[in-house]
Amino acid sequence: xxELTQPPSVSVSPGQTARITCSGDALPKQYAxxxxxxxxxxxxxxxxxxSERPSGIPERFSGSSSGTTVTLTISGVQxxxxxxxxxxxxxxxxxxxxxxxxxxxxx
Amino acid sequence: QIxxxxxxxxxxxxxxxxxxxxxxxxxxxxxxxxxxxxxxQPPGKALEWLALIYWNxxxxxxxxxxxxxxxxxxxxxxxxxxxxxxxxxxxxxxxxCAHRRNGGNPYFDYWGQGTLVTVSS
Numbered sequence: 001x002x003e004l005t006q007p008p009s010v011s012v013s014p015g016q017t018a019r020i021t022c023s024g025d026a027l028p029k030q031y032a033x034x035x036x037x038x039x040x041x042x043x044x045x046x047x048x049x050x051s052e053r054p055s056g057i058p059e060r061f062s063g064s065s066s067g068t069t070v071t072l073t074i075s076g077v078q079x080x081x082x083x084x085x086x087x088x089x090x091x092x093x094x095x096x097x098x099x100x101x102x103x104x105x106x107x
Numbered sequence: 108q109i110x111x112x113x114x115x116x117x118x119x120x121x122x123x124x125x126x127x128x129x130x131x132x133x134x135x136x137x138x139x140x141x142x143x144x145x146x147x148q149p150p151g152k153a154l155e156w157l158a159l160i161y162w163n164x165x166x167x168x169x170x171x172x173x174x175x176x177x178x179x180x181x182x183x184x185x186x187x188x189x190x191x192x193x194x195x196x197x198x199x200x201x202x203x204c205a206h207r208r209n210g211g212n213p214y215f216d217y218w219g220q221g222t223l224v225t226v227s228s
Contacts, residue, residue: 001170033214035154042203042218043154054216086154090212094167096144096156 002026002091004099011105018074020102022087025068032070033088034063036081037101043086047072074104082106109133111143111204111219118225119194125224129187129204133217136162136182140209143187145178147200148221155200159213160187167213196226 004024012018022032031050035043045054047063050070060075074081087099115127127145134141144159158178159167168176177190187204201223205215 031212031214033212035215037154042221043215044218045214045216048214048216049211088154088156088214090214094159094213095170096159096167096213098146098154098156101153 002089002095002097004087004089004097006085006087006099006102008100009103009105011107012074012077013107014079015076018077018081018104020072020074020085020087020104021069022071022099023069024089024097024099026091027065027068027070027089030089030091032063032065034061034072035086035088036083037086038083046085077104077106079106109206109217111206111217113202113204113219113222115202115222115224117223118227120228121195121226123194125189125191125194125198127189127191127202127204127222127224129189129219131185131187131204131206134206136160136180136185136187138162138209142207142209142213143180144205144207144213144215145187145189146203146205146215146218147198148203149197149200152200157191157202158189159207161207162209194226198224199226200224 034047051063145157201221206217
């Protein structure tokens with residue numbers, strides 16, 4: 001079955017740039033989506049269609065795609081960005097898959 | 108404004124069937140392309156997609172759980188129901204329903220608050 005692979009954790013100092021990767025064989029053909037989840041809260045969509053940002057999401061969140069890897073980039077990280085981040089995609093049959101999640105720690 | 112809310116039992120016994128209801132507002136499940144999905148998250152673990160139902164009653168299920176899941180919709184009541192049979196303690200999780208925006212790949216732009224279901228005798 002289709003899988004998405006994320007690093008378990010990423011650490012960054014405030015003001016620096018955080019990059020969270022997500023790898024999957026179908027990503028060259030399928031869009032990726034990113035969600036932010038803070039403790040005790042439901043996930044929030046922060047990037048859709050690889051690089052589009054929903055309204056209300058700060059400009060410091062951006063997405064990119066290259067081959068089988070997509071990347072969520074958070075520029076000028078703030079303490080409030082500390083959260084779990086999940087990538088999501090789908091295969092050609094419409095089966096949805098989530099990555100294992102990455103815990104972003106702001107040092 | 109789109110909102111979704113999950114409801115159902117907080118505690119179920121092993122081997123029982125779980126029935127969860129997602130009640131939503133701000134959109135119609137009769138609108139072309141729209142869907143509602145279910146996603147769960149065991150305590151301290153990752154999100155896991157379960158099922159998705161579309162405006163035209165097309166349904167998709169997680170391959171690993173397909174034999175245990177049924178998703179249905181009641182458009183007149185603005186509700187989607189998920190049933191999961193043969194519950195086990197490993198199914199203890201927060202269960203979310205979410206709105207699937209029309210067009211292209213499925214993804215979820217609005218989520219409910221989630222409901223914690225514990226499986227224990």
